[in-house]
Amino acid sequence: MARTTDEPSSAGGARSDRAARVAAMQKAERARAGRRRAALIAVPTVVVLAVAGVVTAVFVNRPEPPSLDAVTTADYEASVHVTEPVTYEETPPMGGPHYSVWLNCGIYDAPVPNENAVHSMEHGAVWITYRPDLPVEQVEELKDAVSGQTYTVLSPYEGLPSPIVLSAWNNQLPVESADDPRIDAFLSKFVQGAQTPEPGALCSNGVGTPTG
Template sequence: MADTQDERAGARGSGQDRAARVAAMQRAERAHAKRRRVALIAVPTVLVLGAGAGVAAVIAAQPDPPSLEAVRTFEYTGGQHTQEPVQYAQTPPVGGEHAPVWLNCGVYAEPVPNENAVHSLEHGAVWITYSPDLPAEQVEQLQEAVEGREYTVLSPYEGLPSPVVLSAWNHQLTLQDADDPRIGAFLSQYVNGPQTPEPGALCSNGVGTPTG
């Protein structure tokens, strides 16, 4: 009888031990599952935060746009036509009296008439002029800058105040070479820009035969 009682007590003890072990395992499993859920939530959050930081870093790394503070401004009124040659105050001119017919926009290998080019400026064109002795590779850079752009004129010009000069109606920027990043900024700002006296007017069907 004593043996039987001992066996029953042992069985109860074993059962309690097993129950305790099962409960412990269940608690451990629940804790593990909880940690997994936290990890699954945390990882996307870290990725999002990391992506945001990456975007912020890219934005922060972007260079400032080139400054156009050096652009000189003038005050000419449009609509003044003349058949006579004009003596302009600026070289090249940026406004004033001009020929009744505008210059066709495009690339020219030879100098173009001031009076016709100024009429193109009145229509919203940007006129890029360069010294005839500018190195050929820099001339090619200027050609690339205007390639595919409407309302631009590129031509050599004698007696410039600097190797490269960009002119729009009432606005002018002098540059030392064709590598200057302000060329693109000037084109973006002034091609058909708010300074244009006759917005929407043509820059074709005028005079002149551009090579490109």
């Protein structure tokens, strides 16, 4: 009688099973790799979106800069030097004829000559004047505002139209209080600003002895 065997078919079945298991493992590995790639992409995306959200929030919530629409202007010619006191149109002046020597920039506890201070403004200084009866705490706040500034003059002034007046060459702003945010805005724009007739000119080595 002839003998039969099922060994070849068993081997073929085993190979088929192994191939199926290998294919399943490869499929699972591809799936895991895909999930890893997705995670690697997702994390930077989340970070970018978070940063973008923060930046957007900063810009959206950033307060509008104070308006300087109330600034009045003039059109005085520069470099007009005189030797006699001048009667100015504005109180305090914001330009016009002036003495040939400028006022040293800084803080003064007493009134300063108009004609010297106007020359300082020609050099790019901002002159902050205040009524002599301005409360002490507000005067101190003004001193803080100009602290470290090399092109500012701060001094009391009789007869001002408002408690505080800020003047630059051909530009002037009256304010009611030392905590007015327009003070910093005015300083930022006009200290050695585009209005300066003589940019780069000194605000020291002139006349006057500031206290600060």
